[in-house]
Amino acid sequence: MAISAEAVYPEEAPRGKSGAKIELRQLGKVFNDTAVLRGLDLSLEPGQFVAIIGRSGSGKSTLLRLIAGLERQTEGLAFIDGEPLSGISPGTTVMFQEARLLPWKKVIDNVGIGLRGDWRKRAEARLRQVGLEGRAEEWPSVLSGGQKQRVALARALIRNPRLLLLDEPLGALDALTRLDMQHLIERLWQEQRFTTLLVTHDVTEAINLADRIILIEDGAVALDLANPLPRPRTTADPVFSQLEKKVLDRIMRITTESTGADVI
Numbered sequence: 073m074a075i076s077a078e079a080v081y082p083e084e085a086p087r088g089k090s091g092a093k094i095e096l097r098q099l100g101k102v103f104n105d106t107a108v109l110r111g112l113d114l115s116l117e118p119g120q121f122v123a124i125i126g127r128s129g130s131g132k133s134t135l136l137r138l139i140a141g142l143e144r145q146t147e148g149l150a151f152i153d154g155e156p157l158s159g160i161s162p163g164t165t166v167m168f169q170e171a172r173l174l175p176w177k178k179v180i181d182n183v184g185i186g187l188r189g190d191w192r193k194r195a196e197a198r199l200r201q202v203g204l205e206g207r208a209e210e211w212p213s214v215l216s217g218g219q220k221q222r223v224a225l226a227r228a229l230i231r232n233p234r235l236l237l238l239d240e241p242l243g244a245l246d247a248l249t250r251l252d253m254q255h256l257i258e259r260l261w262q263e264q265r266f267t268t269l270l271v272t273h274d275v276t277e278a279i280n281l282a283d284r285i286i287l288i289e290d291g292a293v294a295l296d297l298a299n300p301l302p303r304p305r306t307t308a309d310p311v312f313s314q315l316e317k318k319v320l321d322r323i324m325r326i327t328t329e330s331t332g333a334d335v336i
Contacts, residue, residue: 091119091267092234099148123282163234167241171220173212180208198226218249
């Protein structure tokens with residue numbers, strides 16, 4: 073089922089608060105008698121940047137949708153700031169792999185969609201933050217893929233999120249645009265300190281952005297790794313390569329065990 077921008081961004085979050093705290097206890101989700109998530113325990117501290125990685129079908133996007141309030145768990149408990157999670161929270165915004173801009177609305181109207189009152193100045197400010205201040209009155213159809221994702225990011229940030237959920241929003245971008253967007257997301261997170269959960273297939277991206285890397289396999293946490301690298305980070309750092317190898321080795325080990333294949 074398609075989800076509209078209005079549904080994902082129902083209203084503005086309260087201002088002046090730090091990042092949200094997330095707690096999941098024995099979380100489970102079943103689809104058609106198949107357990108996609110099972111017995112999952114996870115805690116995210118306020119302002120933390122966490123990356124969720126895993127193979128396709130491991131349950132990572134389902135986990136993000138549950139935290140977003142877009143789906144309900146089959147079992148277990150989920151809390152935001154100690155309160156039971158029930159539907160979409162005003163303090164939570166989501167960026168998807170597709171920008172999901174409305175083609176019949178101009179850029180600035182896409183940024184302010186769902187907001188009431190005098191929001192245009194705030195929308196202009198957010199467009200400045202993402203480097204698109206000169207594109208406010210243009211139509212989405214004339215923007216590049218990277219520019220569309222910048223608009224989607226501005227749309228998420230105008231709501232002063234305490235929790236930003238990123239569901240592989242950079243996956244379809246070319247390598248240079250992807251790096252540019254990574255730097256932009258990192259800078260805005262450092263400035264605003266909202267709690268961030270990134271779902272990605274890209275181990276390098278996870279290490280570059282996150283301070284904690286969680287590997288999901290068969291609906292459970294297979295690895296929970298702290299990232300000690302200082303910012304700004306570079307792939308030339310030997311510790312970066314060591315972390316990357318550790319995560320990839322674990323993924324390959326799990327893949328080999330699940331298929332029964334020999335590693336050659």
